[in-house]
Amino acid sequence: MISVLVPTRGRPGLLRQALSSLERQTFPHFEAVVVDDGEGEGLEAVASLGDLRFRAFPNPGRGQVEARQKALELAQGEVVLFLDDDDLLLDPAYLYRVWRVLSREEAVVYGEGVLLLPEGEVPFRPGPIGEQLLRDNRLLASGTALRKKTLLDLGGLDPGMGDYWDWDLWLRAYRAGLPFRYLQGRNLGVRVHGANQSYGVRLEERAFYLERLRAKHGLSPLVLKDHLSLALEDLNVAGS
Numbered sequence: 001m002i003s004v005l006v007p008t009r010g011r012p013g014l015l016r017q018a019l020s021s022l023e024r025q026t027f028p029h030f031e032a033v034v035v036d037d038g039e040g041e042g043l044e045a046v047a048s049l050g051d052l053r054f055r056a057f058p059n060p061g062r063g064q065v066e067a068r069q070k071a072l073e074l075a076q077g078e079v080v081l082f083l084d085d086d087d088l089l090l091d092p093a094y095l096y097r098v099w100r101v102l103s104r105e106e107a108v109v110y111g112e113g114v115l116l117l118p119e120g121e122v123p124f125r126p127g128p129i130g131e132q133l134l135r136d137n138r139l140l141a142s143g144t145a146l147r148k149k150t151l152l153d154l155g156g157l158d159p160g161m162g163d164y165w166d167w168d169l170w171l172r173a174y175r176a177g178l179p180f181r182y183l184q185g186r187n188l189g190v191r192v193h194g195a196n197q198s199y200g201v202r203l204e205e206r207a208f209y210l211e212r213l214r215a216k217h218g219l220s221p222l223v224l225k226d227h228l229s230l231a232l233e234d235l236n237v238a239g240s
Helices: 012-023 041-049 064-074 094-102 148-153 159-175 203-217 227-239
Strands: 002-008 030-036 054-058 079-082 108-117 120-124 145-147 180-191
Touching: 002 012, 002 041, 002 064, 002 094, 012 030, 012 041, 030 041, 030 064, 041 054, 054 064, 064 148, 064 159, 079 094, 079 148, 094 108, 094 145, 094 180, 108 227, 120 227, 145 148, 159 203
Parallel strands: 002 030, 002 079, 030 054, 108 180
Antiparallel strands: 079 145, 108 120, 108 145
């Protein structure tokens, strides 16, 4: 079974859309573990859907990393997949494709997709993972999956990494020698809006966590970027 870990805070409408994208999946053996980091709107949204595969809990700690940690503790599946509460699984076969890989081998599975902006969408294609992971985080957290045991063996999630909890995990997996399996196609829809853009929003706080990540992993100086800026860089290269 796949456990989809969904932290949420104050976005019940978007959460319902994210969970509805799970209901359209052709792979039936999954659960969604929703942990509400807000005032309980997420708990009410899950209850309103009436799907027994969706379980919702309040966050006993603080913050979205702690919410994901709680979801991980509660996950009953052999595989865990991250999904932010405002993102979507667009390919109805995506969970099946993830399971097909992780039922056979220990790996990190990640996908490509589109960034959803108010004015349209921008393709996001991470490409194969290699040493560029030491410079840029090109993986979308939503849609990335690995076995639960693998994640725990890597040390779980580090709340001290703040916004870069995901990049920290990918770096640990990369240096542990785990293969990264890339699923191509219009798999994921990742919303880009004022509440989640990394560049120019909460700049000082994000820079603090980026430096903490750099020091932890002994990386060269890093430039603060978000997935939109990376996608636009790729479009500029392709068009030149």
